[in-house]
Amino acid sequence: MTTRPPAEVGMPVAEIDTPALVVDLDAYEHNLDLMAATLRGTAVRLRGHAKTHKCPTVALHQIARGAVGSCCQKVSEAEAMVDGGVRNVLVSNEIVDRRKIERLVALARRAEVLVCVDDPRNVDDLAAAARAAGVRLGVLVEIDVGNARCGVAPGEAAVALARHVAAQPGLRFAGLQAYYGRAQHINEVEKRRAAIETGIADVRHTVDLLKRQGLACELVSGAGTGSYRWEAASGVYNEVQAGSYCFMDVEYNLVEGFPREFRQSLFVLAAVMSRPVPERAVVDAGLKALSVDKGMPGVHGLAGVEFQRASDEHGVMKLEGAGQRLALGDRVWLVPGHCDPTINLYDWYVAVRGGRVEAIWPITARGAVL
Amino acid sequence: MTTRPPAEVGMPVAEIDTPALVVDLDAYEHNLDLMAATLRGTAVRLRGHAKTHKCPTVALHQIARGAVGSCCQKVSEAEAMVDGGVRNVLVSNEIVDRRKIERLVALARRAEVLVCVDDPRNVDDLAAAARAAGVRLGVLVEIDVGNARCGVAPGEAAVALARHVAAQPGLRFAGLQAYYGRAQHINEVEKRRAAIETGIADVRHTVDLLKRQGLACELVSGAGTGSYRWEAASGVYNEVQAGSYCFMDVEYNLVEGFPREFRQSLFVLAAVMSRPVPERAVVDAGLKALSVDKGMPGVHGLAGVEFQRASDEHGVMKLEGAGQRLALGDRVWLVPGHCDPTINLYDWYVAVRGGRVEAIWPITARGAVL
Numbered sequence: 001m002t003t004r005p006p007a008e009v010g011m012p013v014a015e016i017d018t019p020a021l022v023v024d025l026d027a028y029e030h031n032l033d034l035m036a037a038t039l040r041g042t043a044v045r046l047r048g049h050a051k052t053h054k055c056p057t058v059a060l061h062q063i064a065r066g067a068v069g070s071c072c073q074k075v076s077e078a079e080a081m082v083d084g085g086v087r088n089v090l091v092s093n094e095i096v097d098r099r100k101i102e103r104l105v106a107l108a109r110r111a112e113v114l115v116c117v118d119d120p121r122n123v124d125d126l127a128a129a130a131r132a133a134g135v136r137l138g139v140l141v142e143i144d145v146g147n148a149r150c151g152v153a154p155g156e157a158a159v160a161l162a163r164h165v166a167a168q169p170g171l172r173f174a175g176l177q178a179y180y181g182r183a184q185h186i187n188e189v190e191k192r193r194a195a196i197e198t199g200i201a202d203v204r205h206t207v208d209l210l211k212r213q214g215l216a217c218e219l220v221s222g223a224g225t226g227s228y229r230w231e232a233a234s235g236v237y238n239e240v241q242a243g244s245y246c247f248m249d250v251e252y253n254l255v256e257g258f259p260r261e262f263r264q265s266l267f268v269l270a271a272v273m274s275r276p277v278p279e280r281a282v283v284d285a286g287l288k289a290l291s292v293d294k295g296m297p298g299v300h301g302l303a304g305v306e307f308q309r310a311s312d313e314h315g316v317m318k319l320e321g322a323g324q325r326l327a328l329g330d331r332v333w334l335v336p337g338h339c340d341p342t343i344n345l346y347d348w349y350v351a352v353r354g355g356r357v358e359a360i361w362p363i364t365a366r367g368a369v370l
Numbered sequence: 371m372t373t374r375p376p377a378e379v380g381m382p383v384a385e386i387d388t389p390a391l392v393v394d395l396d397a398y399e400h401n402l403d404l405m406a407a408t409l410r411g412t413a414v415r416l417r418g419h420a421k422t423h424k425c426p427t428v429a430l431h432q433i434a435r436g437a438v439g440s441c442c443q444k445v446s447e448a449e450a451m452v453d454g455g456v457r458n459v460l461v462s463n464e465i466v467d468r469r470k471i472e473r474l475v476a477l478a479r480r481a482e483v484l485v486c487v488d489d490p491r492n493v494d495d496l497a498a499a500a501r502a503a504g505v506r507l508g509v510l511v512e513i514d515v516g517n518a519r520c521g522v523a524p525g526e527a528a529v530a531l532a533r534h535v536a537a538q539p540g541l542r543f544a545g546l547q548a549y550y551g552r553a554q555h556i557n558e559v560e561k562r563r564a565a566i567e568t569g570i571a572d573v574r575h576t577v578d579l580l581k582r583q584g585l586a587c588e589l590v591s592g593a594g595t596g597s598y599r600w601e602a603a604s605g606v607y608n609e610v611q612a613g614s615y616c617f618m619d620v621e622y623n624l625v626e627g628f629p630r631e632f633r634q635s636l637f638v639l640a641a642v643m644s645r646p647v648p649e650r651a652v653v654d655a656g657l658k659a660l661s662v663d664k665g666m667p668g669v670h671g672l673a674g675v676e677f678q679r680a681s682d683e684h685g686v687m688k689l690e691g692a693g694q695r696l697a698l699g700d701r702v703w704l705v706p707g708h709c710d711p712t713i714n715l716y717d718w719y720v721a722v723r724g725g726r727v728e729a730i731w732p733i734t735a736r737g738a739v740l
Contacts, residue, residue, distance in 0.1 A: 003737045052683050074682040094643045150644035150652050273464045274520035287711040289739050312421050312710050313443040340682050341657040344552050367373045369389050369659050
């Protein structure tokens with residue numbers, strides 16, 4: 001259900017209702033510009049991941065800086081992006097359910113639509129639906145380069161599935177999906193690089209095998225905020241699916257190397273609603289305002305204040321030293337532990353600059369799990 | 371943003387789109403009836419917690435069985451309940467922000483509204499707003515009986531605050547809020563009982579002190595699914611704020627004693643979207659379909675299938691023995707690890723009975739954090 005926005009355009013930041021999901025526009029634009037500058041002049045394009053931002057406004061900001069389109073995990077997420085003006089969407093996931101496949105091919109009449117596969121019967125179902133709808137669907141074979149989630153094995157298994165795709169009227173073999181999400185968060189840069197390099201080697205080997213079979217990979221898509229420079233420099237990837245780089249979070253701020261070039265632009269603005277004892281404050285943001293799946297949120301710009309635990313609608317803060325000056329009604333800027341599922345709790349971004357609310361962006365793919 | 375419902379009334383359960391939040395109506399009604407039967411004929415009434423269900427339909431089912439009204443954590447949650455036909459709401463929380471207080475007193479023109487306090491300046495703000503709006507707001511003094519969150523200390527501190535409330539035109543001292551949420555989940559029954567008994571002793575002492583000051587506690591409200599029988603038998607509590615008992619979850623299913631009388635009625639219905647290797651299946655429900663703050667979901671009725679980890683939109687299942695028969699497209703019934711924040715991810719309950727969808731209930735307080 002759509003909730004009321006917690007602010008109005010033009011309002012001072014101090015008047016934003018809490019809890020609210022707030023974007024620092026200067027930091028956000030820095031992040032978008034940095035990614036665009038890194039990829040500019042290379043053969044690699046950004047396909048920003050909508051599973052992070054859930055918002056066509058953000059997708060269009062990425063596209064205005066050179067992104068080819070959006071990456072989505074769900075058909076409903078892709079529908080929300082196309083409804084919002086995105087003309088090229090890759091569903092970086094397997095779509096198996098019959099009605100979801102029907103919606104996917106219907107969407108292909110309105111935009112360039114790509115989807116991933118890792119199963120030959122699923123390929124048959126996609127092909128039949130595409131033919132019935134009179135569209136030609138672009139298909140990437142997903143390979144598992146270490147994620148231990150979806151995808152066929154790199155090498156011969158991928159080639160066999162790609163041949164099966166290429167043989168189907170209604171489908172177009174478009175290349176490979178190779179995303180190593182688990183490696184993105186290996187904190188030490190050399191260990192992370194080593195993991196990603198094994199993934200890159202798997203991709204290169206598979207692309208070479210495909211080429212020998214006459215199957216060209218128009219797209220090799222993957223890579224996230226923790227590793228995109230390595231995939232971009234590999235000479236074999238030509239799309240980067242980073243999402244978190246726009247906003248960042250506690251988890252990514254711990255990662256060594258280039259993710260640190262991105263600035264924290266996303267905050268949950270909370271307010272102190274109880275101040276029962278000197279060493280404790282309670283804020284109005286708990287499990288329904290912050291996802292704690294990767295740990296507690298950080299506290300921005302306040303010494304001696306630690307977010308200790310979250311219940312449904314409360315955040316309990318431990319106060320020490322100067323932190324004990326925190327008073328009833330005071331605002332606290334929290335850095336989400338994990339940006340993606342935190343954003344998915346909200347209907348609106350409150351975009352701020354220079355102490356004022358500059359824009360309110362609707363998170364139209366919030367809750368889009370179908 | 372409101373998403374499309376994943377089902378239609380009359381549809382066979384096998385056709386529900388996934389992931390979906392599904393209520394087994396027989397189990398749900400068993401739970402509602404059991405709670406009503408336990409409290410029937412006593413001086414204790416249920417005030418079901420809307421932070422769990424977020425849905426006026428559920429609140430009205432509780433009220434039809436004798437509940438006095440709803441408990442809410444947020445003003446916006448209370449507004450959603452009143453909009454849906456609930457005539458008596460307790461905001462079991464401190465409301466500090468000026469605009470939230472204005473909305474609270476406005477709501478008091480449409481329904482019986484109670485709120486909690488733990489700070490004298492907040493009492494003054496509530497009183498001023500109530501007088502300005504021409505309403506008389508019922509106020510409970512929140513005491514901390516072991517939760518280490520909000521609330522003043524039991525005893526003299528509570529009495530002092532109650533006197534301050536009672537002295538304000540515009541406010542009515544209505545009693546005590548004493549909720550010991552942290553004790554609800556102590557698994558061993560005797561340890562949990564011991565914790566709750568210390569809370570009950572604190573409440574009894576405070577009620578007696580208040581009485582000596584001429585301050586009658588019309589309401590003593592608190593207690594959850596893990597302890598409600600003890601508070602209900604205490605002779606001092608007269609409202610029970612249980613929420614989870616309607617639905618249950620993995621966390622509560624581990625708790626010894628009477629919570630086990632309630633049946634699991636809430637499920638996330640997911641589907642297998644990838645079946646890459648014999649020992650692994652991937653379902654279409656991850657962090658945006660299931661809150662994992664209290665651990666991974668359970669798998670209902672399938673031997674050899676374990677929900678191992680969740681990423682944004684994927685659930686990775688480990689398969690052993692007979693579990694390896696799980697096939698692409700198969701449905702999996704998941705038991706949420708923690709029901710409240712899981713429900714808050716959805717716009718619709720799909721209520722099923724006898725293999726068919728019987729109703730679709732809108733979760734109108736989904737995302738109501740303001």
